[in-house]
Amino acid sequence: xxxxxxxxxAAAFAAAAPLSSGPISSLARAQAAPLRADGARVNGWLxxxxxxxxxxxxxxxxxxxxxxxxxxxxxxGLFRQAGLAPRIDAAGNIVGRLEGxxxxxxxxxxxxxxxxxxxxxxxxxxxGSFAAVEVARSLRExxxxxxxxxxxxxxxxxxxxxxxxxxxxxxxxxxxxVARSGKTLREGIGIVGGDIAKLEAAVRPEGSVxxxxxxxxxxxxxxxxxGLQVGVVEGIVGLRWIEVVIEGFANHxxxxxxxxxxxxxxxxxxxxxxxNEAIRSEPGRQVATVGRLVPTPNTRNVIAGRVDLAVDLRDxxxxxxxxxxxxxRHLGQEIGAATQTTFTFRDATSSRPAMSDPAIMxxxxxxARALGLSTQRMPSGAGHDAQELAQICPMGMIFVPSVxxxxxxxxxxxxxxxVANGADMLLNAVVRADTRV
Amino acid sequence: xxxxxxxxxAAAFAAAAPLSSGPISSLARAQAAPLRADGARVNGWLxxxxxxxxxxxxxxxxxxxxxxxxxxxxxxGLFRQAGLAPRIDAAGNIVGRLEGxxxxxxxxxxxxxxxxxxxxxxxxxxxGSFAAVEVARSLRExxxxxxxxxxxxxxxxxxxxxxxxxxxxxxxxxxxxVARSGKTLREGIGIVGGDIAKLEAAVRPEGSVxxxxxxxxxxxxxxxxxGLQVGVVEGIVGLRWIEVVIEGFANHxxxxxxxxxxxxxxxxxxxxxxxNEAIRSEPGRQVATVGRLVPTPNTRNVIAGRVDLAVDLRDxxxxxxxxxxxxxRHLGQEIGAATQTTFTFRDATSSRPAMSDPAIMxxxxxxARALGLSTQRMPSGAGHDAQELAQICPMGMIFVPSVxxxxxxxxxxxxxxxVANGADMLLNAVVRADTRV
Numbered sequence: 001x002x003x004x005x006x007x008x009x010a011a012a013f014a015a016a017a018p019l020s021s022g023p024i025s026s027l028a029r030a031q032a033a034p035l036r037a038d039g040a041r042v043n044g045w046l047x048x049x050x051x052x053x054x055x056x057x058x059x060x061x062x063x064x065x066x067x068x069x070x071x072x073x074x075x076x077g078l079f080r081q082a083g084l085a086p087r088i089d090a091a092g093n094i095v096g097r098l099e100g101x102x103x104x105x106x107x108x109x110x111x112x113x114x115x116x117x118x119x120x121x122x123x124x125x126x127x128g129s130f131a132a133v134e135v136a137r138s139l140r141e142x143x144x145x146x147x148x149x150x151x152x153x154x155x156x157x158x159x160x161x162x163x164x165x166x167x168x169x170x171x172x173x174x175x176x177x178v179a180r181s182g183k184t185l186r187e188g189i190g191i192v193g194g195d196i197a198k199l200e201a202a203v204r205p206e207g208s209v210x211x212x213x214x215x216x217x218x219x220x221x222x223x224x225x226x227g228l229q230v231g232v233v234e235g236i237v238g239l240r241w242i243e244v245v246i247e248g249f250a251n252h253x254x255x256x257x258x259x260x261x262x263x264x265x266x267x268x269x270x271x272x273x274x275x276n277e278a279i280r281s282e283p284g285r286q287v288a289t290v291g292r293l294v295p296t297p298n299t300r301n302v303i304a305g306r307v308d309l310a311v312d313l314r315d316x317x318x319x320x321x322x323x324x325x326x327x328x329r330h331l332g333q334e335i336g337a338a339t340q341t342t343f344t345f346r347d348a349t350s351s352r353p354a355m356s357d358p359a360i361m362x363x364x365x366x367x368a369r370a371l372g373l374s375t376q377r378m379p380s381g382a383g384h385d386a387q388e389l390a391q392i393c394p395m396g397m398i399f400v401p402s403v404x405x406x407x408x409x410x411x412x413x414x415x416x417x418x419v420a421n422g423a424d425m426l427l428n429a430v431v432r433a434d435t436r437v
Numbered sequence: 438x439x440x441x442x443x444x445x446x447a448a449a450f451a452a453a454a455p456l457s458s459g460p461i462s463s464l465a466r467a468q469a470a471p472l473r474a475d476g477a478r479v480n481g482w483l484x485x486x487x488x489x490x491x492x493x494x495x496x497x498x499x500x501x502x503x504x505x506x507x508x509x510x511x512x513x514g515l516f517r518q519a520g521l522a523p524r525i526d527a528a529g530n531i532v533g534r535l536e537g538x539x540x541x542x543x544x545x546x547x548x549x550x551x552x553x554x555x556x557x558x559x560x561x562x563x564x565g566s567f568a569a570v571e572v573a574r575s576l577r578e579x580x581x582x583x584x585x586x587x588x589x590x591x592x593x594x595x596x597x598x599x600x601x602x603x604x605x606x607x608x609x610x611x612x613x614x615v616a617r618s619g620k621t622l623r624e625g626i627g628i629v630g631g632d633i634a635k636l637e638a639a640v641r642p643e644g645s646v647x648x649x650x651x652x653x654x655x656x657x658x659x660x661x662x663x664g665l666q667v668g669v670v671e672g673i674v675g676l677r678w679i680e681v682v683i684e685g686f687a688n689h690x691x692x693x694x695x696x697x698x699x700x701x702x703x704x705x706x707x708x709x710x711x712x713n714e715a716i717r718s719e720p721g722r723q724v725a726t727v728g729r730l731v732p733t734p735n736t737r738n739v740i741a742g743r744v745d746l747a748v749d750l751r752d753x754x755x756x757x758x759x760x761x762x763x764x765x766r767h768l769g770q771e772i773g774a775a776t777q778t779t780f781t782f783r784d785a786t787s788s789r790p791a792m793s794d795p796a797i798m799x800x801x802x803x804x805a806r807a808l809g810l811s812t813q814r815m816p817s818g819a820g821h822d823a824q825e826l827a828q829i830c831p832m833g834m835i836f837v838p839s840v841x842x843x844x845x846x847x848x849x850x851x852x853x854x855x856v857a858n859g860a861d862m863l864l865n866a867v868v869r870a871d872t873r874v
Contacts, residue, residue, distance in 0.1 A: 058734075117734070117738065117739055118734040118739070119687065119733065119734035120734075159738070180736065218692070219689045219691070220693065221697070239691065241737055249846075250846045251843055251844065251846055252845040253726035253845075254674065254817075254820065255656040255657030255818035255842070255844060256724070257722070257724070260658070260842070265709060265727050266710070266713050268706070269705070269710045269713075269727070272706035273706050273707055273710060276695075276700075276706075280695050287690065287691060287694070289702075289740055290703075291702065291732070291740055291741055292735050293702060295729070297495075297555040297556035297728075298555070298728070298729050298730070299728055299729055300728050300747040301554065301728060301820075301845065302555070302557075302728050312691070312737050314691050381689070381691040381693075382689055382691040382692050382738075405692070405693065405697070406686075406688055408687065408688060408689040408690075408738065408739040409687045409688055409742065
């Protein structure tokens with residue numbers, strides 16, 4: 001565990017760099033009357049982004065695709081307009097920096113991502129990315145200079161397993177794995193302007209970041225159902241992506257008697273049902289999903305000889321994730337024996353649960369109170385770049401409501417007033433963190 | 438039912454055209470000593486064909502693809518070498534003709550197809566097509582002139598639902614349906630040299646064909662398991678392709694609680710298991726297969742919002758096919774209600790069981806006896822162009838063994854001696870039919 005406690009770090013920094021008597025403390029200003037970001041501007045940028053990678057099925061800006069590159073180009077333009085001379089680090093992340101009054105301090109980092117899932121929505125990622133740009137721009141335009149440098153980062157390939165942020169914290173990544181765009185990470189990182197020969201240069205060591213705060217849509221329906229405005233994230237669930245290959249034998253669907261078959265599709269169907277029954281067999285918030293399934297040859301009159309599928313398994317409790325992964329493996333072996341097929345399991349991606357820093361949760365709540373916004377503490381069922389950053393610095397996340405709890409869907413939507421609230425929340429949280437870190 | 442009885446027709450023809458005193462009767466020759474085709478030549482052509490459309494996954498000459506066009510070009514060359522000046526009819530079928538001594542008689546038609554399934558084998562189709570060319574070539578080279586004209590036909594797009602032969606017998610076909618190659622039938626028929634504006638010209642009315650005989654690999658394992666050389670086909674099972682669309686709601690796999698889901702993949706899995714259990718719940722040779730399944734968006738961290746799948750259902754008893762189709766529909770409605778998804782059913786392709794003509798079965802068995810080959814009567818679990826021809830003329834089929842019963846697979850194989858036996862059988866059956874029809 002490389003995670004560090006925020007309060008301990010805050011104390012250390014307080015000793016090294018006490019509040020200066022320089023420009024008027026942002027903290028004092030924020031507590032007296034909260035700062036405001038330009039929410040209309042963020043909503044406008046989101047509306048422009050909505051036309052990039054929009055297809056009949058939804059937003060398709062999968063990492064390293066042409067649409068992803070186009071979305072990043074639009075985002076780079078926003079960085080430049082904000083005065084954040086952006087650079088692309090070796091991992092393909094977009095990085096902009098606003099200098100602080102105390103250059104020796106490590107930066108406060110804010111940001112999110114702009115790549116999407118297949119047939120996704122326009123708010124998952126762009127909201128937090130654009131709000132972070134807006135926070136830097138507002139601070140600059142309003143003449144509010146932080147003590148810490150402020151870095152705005154748009155992480156590359158979040159939806160493919162937080163690849164850009166993993167590389168930024170030095171986590172191992174299989175560069176030969178294939179992204180949704182069909183490109184390997186090795187190819188894709190080059191396409192978005194990274195340099196795989198210099199990945200080490202993109203690594204941020206522990207202690208090099210004061211804290212990381214990310215604004216994101218909730219992607220679930222708790223805030224919307226409860227009529228609340230802001231979610232204070234307690235932690236991010238651990239995620240396991242298990243790739244399963246089921247091998248049977250391809251044969252003619254008309255001439256092969258039912259008893260002579262080794263039908264990989266039937267085995268995959270039984271497994272999908274069994275995974276669902278298992279995950280629901282005990283109380284708790286754990287989830288498991290078979291969302292991807294590719295039969296071969298996938299034709300009407302041929303018994304499937306092979307099925308590749310993936311299980312997405314999540315919970316805040318790492319031990320529970322481990323236990324269910326083992327149970328799924330056991331179910332696969334049983335079904336394989338019963339259907340004369342063979343199951344092979346591989347863990348494609350795995351992340352430990354990541355807990356938010358309690359002091360950041362407090363200052364997020366303080367910001368909401370100052371802005372007059374209602375809050376609820378909640379876990380994040382989705383993975384985020386913040387979980388990677390939590391390995392090297394104190395981390396916090398701010399959620400705003402998703403209408404109907406819909407996400408990873410073309411119907412994903414967050415109301416303009418909630419977008420504006422999110423930008424205000426991020427701005428005030430950054431200003432408060434600046435005085436505490 | 439437009440099917441006609443062979444014996445009735447034979448009697449009618451016998452009256453109209455009694456055996457002439459012209460060239461020595463082929464029948465007499467065949468019964469005295471069976472004719473021989475050049476089996477080595479057929480095996481050589483199959484070996485050449487094996488390189489066309491061969492990929493890592495198997496033979497891919499799906500209808501209207503570039504590989505299909507290449508396979509047809511090779512086949513057209515064989516027609517020309519055999520002296521069968523080939524033409525392409527409006528439906529895209531390749532037709533060659535050898536004139537008989539009695540030009541007023543309707544033709545005996547023999548043939549098969551050369552298109553393949555996805556990742557299929559090299560014998561399903563080409564064997565019967567090339568053997569038919571060889572029969573015409575042998576007759577010509579050996580100076581055996583039939584009374585009837587002999588037509589060799591390679592039907593287009595057999596694997597997509599016997600499209601070429603359906604059009605040739607005037608069956609309705611949806612020209613806007615999409616073939617495996619991604620092209621509509623409308624586009625594809627043009628690609629292979631047909632002319633959709635003149636489809637009526639390709640229709641063969643009832644009574645215009647003396648009889649149809651097709652040689653094919655068995656595609657099942659009965660002959661191979663029993664150590665027999667020739668299958669005498671009793672009939673072809675009825676086939677129903679049922680397309681099922683399951684609509685749920687696409688949402689985030691991490692943030693959507695298990696109880697709030699409308700998971701189309703889970704519904705599809707339950708349905709696939711239910712279809713398998715239903716078809717096996719009563720005795721008989723009926724088969725049902727889910728071989729094609731396409732989830733949307735088909736990505737690891739999104740609950741599937743939609744699944745398109747197809748059920749392949751077959752039996753020799755048309756009423757049983759009807760009954761199971763209704764049962765599957767009922768199962769879909771039940772599973773839809775339980776999973777909050779909606780099931781929509783559409784019959785994509787449907788063919789009635791087609792019975793072989795008893796007199797053709799007899800003369801096929803007579804040919805085998807003359808050639809010293811062992812036989813067994815059997816149904817065909819696979820669909821064939823012969824089932825369409827059965828609507829306008831007496832029909833028969835000859836099977837040779839598939840090693841291990843494997844078909845629609847790159848491991849599909851028929852031994853060279855069985856290929857040669859098949860060509861000999863087809864030659865002698867044609868000669869015997871010529872004296873009977």
